Structures are given as C-alpha cells and as structure tokens.
Amino acid sequence: MLQGEGRRAPLNRDRVLRAAVALADETGIDALSMRNLAERLGVVPMALYKHVANKEELLDGMVEVVVGEIDPPPRGAEWKDAVRQRILSARGTLLRHGWASAVIQSRTHAPPAVLAYMDSLIGTFRAGGFSADLTHHVMHALGIRMWGFTQEVFPTPQPPADPDARAAMFGEFAARYPHIVDMATAVSDDGGMAGGAGCDDQFEFEFALDLLLDGFERLHQGGWTSARSVPSA
Amino acid sequence: MLQGEGRRAPLNRDRVLRAAVALADETGIDALSMRNLAERLGVVPMALYKHVANKEELLDGMVEVVVGEIDPPPRGAEWKDAVRQRILSARGTLLRHGWASAVIQSRTHAPPAVLAYMDSLIGTFRAGGFSADLTHHVMHALGIRMWGFTQEVFPTPQPPADPDARAAMFGEFAARYPHIVDMATAVSDDGGMAGGAGCDDQFEFEFALDLLLDGFERLHQGGWTSARSVPSA
C-alpha cells in the first residue's frame, strides 16, 4: 500500500495537460515537444502516449484547459456588459497563454470548450432580445475580438452516414449546445451543426467590415479624439 | 554559351520563393519542407540555402510574394470606398493562399511588404481627413479585417545602440513608410518605429470592441434584419 519514498504519483491525463500548458507558458509553444514534456514529468517520452493519443490530442486538451479558465458569464448583467466582460476575460486568458490563440486557430475541429463558450455568448445575446438572425451575424463580427484572431469558422464535421447514429449525435449536440443549434436552425434549414454550415463567409466579412467603417465615419464626423473615453455615437 | 539540352536554368531567390508559394498552395503549409521544395525544383535540399538563409527567411519571402499580390490603392476614390476595396482585395489574396495568415502571424518582425501595405492604408485615411489620432485607433480596430486575424501589433525592433546607425535607420524607415512615422510621432513622442511603440493594447482592444458593441446595439434597436443589405445606421 504505502511504498518507498521514491515512487512518483502515477500520471493521468489531467496532470499531463496541465504540465504541457505550464511548459508552453514558460518556454513557448515551439519548445513544447513530447520529449521535453516527458522530461519535465520525470518520465520517458512514450509514457505520455498512455494518456494522450498523440500530439494533436495533447494540443486539443491544452486548449480545453485554457478555455476553461475564461470566467463564466456574469449573472444578471445587461447583455452589453455581459458580453463585454466575458470577452475581456477571454482576452486576458489568451494573453496569459500567448501560444493559445495560434493553437486554437490550428485545430481542425472546434474544441468542445470553444463551442460551449460560443454557445453561452449566443445565449447572452438572445436573452438580450437579439433575433437569431442578428445574433448570427454579430457572432461572426465578434469572432476576432473573442479570440484575438479571426477563425473564419471551424469546418463542419461530416455527420455519420448511418441515420440512427446521426440522429443520436445531433441530439447530443443540441443538448450540449442548445443556443448554437437554435441559432443555426433559425438561420438556415440545413441545420448547420457547427454553427457555421451554410453561411456566406463573404457576407459575414463585409457585414463586420462595414460595421467598423460606419463606426469610423461616425467618429470622424463627430470630431472624435482619444480622450481615453469609451467611443460612442 | 548555349549548353546541352539537359541543363537546368539556375535557381534564384525569386524562383525559390514562387515555387514555395505554389507548393504551399497545393499541399498545405505543413507539407512544405526544404526537402519537398528542393525536390520540386529538381535540386538537392542544401542547394536552397544558397538562396535563402534558412526556413524562416523562406517564409518571410513567401509573405512578401503574397502581400505583393494585393491590389494597389485605387486612385481617386473616396476614403471609405478605397479602404473597403483594398481590404477586400487583401482578403481575396489571403483566401487564395490559405496558409498565409498563419504565416504572417508567426513572423517575429513585421515584413516590409506588410508595413508598406499598412502605410498606404494610413495614407488613405489621412487623405480622407482623419486625424493621426483617430487613424491610429482605426488601424488597430481594422487589424483583423485586413489580415483575417488580429496581430496585436508586431514587436518593435530594438534600434541599434550607435546613434549614427540609429539615425540612418530611422531616416530610411521614414522615407519608406512616411505615413506610419507621421502617425506614430503624432500619437506619441517616443517615435514608435514599427507603428506600435508606446501604445496601449488594452485601450485599442476595448476601442474596437466597443465600436462593434455600439454598432450591434444600433442595429438591434433599429430592428435590423439580414435583407442582404449593407448594414448602416
């Protein structure tokens, strides 16, 4: 039961992920190798593969850890404040882990924690009275500000061929990310799973661009100057 | 002079860069290795090092090539149209080379072509009557939309210690990127070389965020719906 003092507590997935995040924070994402990580954990490189399938999955897990650090949505706040606070919290988190936005961007499928974050942001807009339509475009326009980069939209995973399996997966998705599904179905009938199916990227891009340009014009005409005040109409 | 049919035209830096861009376009940036590139050029890997110092410099060069494809600023257009056109052209270019925004983002110093592009955009705003101050914030807010990602600002290169060398470098920079220098000096007296020195990232972030949030609010209150029209107040 008790064993000699020299025995290391056994690894587990969580300890591996946290060590990886710490190592990336300290030495940069380029210096994060399976070998370096193993060394820091006092273990041989191959031991890590008992806890993560491969390096991609390690990165996936690190993203989950980091995104999990973003503050939960403030309860009882007005939509604008709630969104603002949440996004600034996300920004703070990504600044603490400088490598994270590049890694998130490099994921080939949307990490669940990211979907959960977007789902709750959508919920905030909807609770504030935004239509599903407007919420949709607004989420695109915010993409950048949420993550410090523009994800033009994660690729939609192709659903399984078997109809039963597909229905099951869809059901699970809807249970987990109700607002995403709500918004997606309201926007287009093809039921975009990842919240991005069937939408027109070019339109979304121009929507956000014009929103900014119009804002610039308004500030310009109003003779705006940076008195370190919040810009407003 | 003329030589046997079997002789390959000698490589040069430009042919290497163009081949690299083409290879990245076709097979993705991950599959772009010095070895693959050399093979495509019918040459041994080490031959490439006669034309680029190392892989980082290869990537720098590829960025220059791609950014060079962005349309020049339209002459005689009103600022808003000019900016809009230019940014949509940049977007098109980056969509054609899907790897490019990640690579630009990964550069440790601002590529000259990027500075030139920003310089001319700044010039467009200034010609449209924008103050240096407003132009500065507006450029930050646009960061994203220009490149498909947010570059929080390229790190400012540290100037050489020798005063003469520093003055010379500053002069060259000012000659090449007049609008950047103009704006930077107007904004802060410490003469931010790369256009980013001495500015408050957090303020810039919130500036852009609030601009968007205010825009959302306006659309929301106006009962906006996506009739595929350009959003406006």
Add this chain to the structure above:
DNA sequence: ACGGTAAGGTGTATGCCGTACACCCGTCAA
C-alpha cells in the same frame, strides 16, 4: 592562354522530432 575567384550545386552527417512496437512490472479480480 591561364590562374584565381566565386557562385551554384552536391554529399554526408548531426541532432532534433513524433511515434510504432515489443516488452516488463505491479496490482487486483477470479
């Protein structure tokens, strides 16, 4: 015509990387 120089290309080798595969050991259930 000749030797020198240098630019362009080659070949070999080193030290990283991710990870496949066979193995070994301790724990615990049957």
Add this chain to the structure above:
DNA sequence: TTGACGGGTGTACGGCATACACCTTACCGT
C-alpha cells in the same frame, strides 16, 4: 494461484532543418 490489464520502458525508424566540406562551372584580369 493465475492471468489480465494499466502504466511505464527501450529501442528503432523515418522525417526534419541545417552545418560543413567539397566539387563544378563561368568568368575575370593578366
């Protein structure tokens, strides 16, 4: 007691960027 299994090991392979020494060719001033 046995046997399966979870966690850790050791070895090995192929791919990567790239250092270094070398060779070939073209062109230069003499």
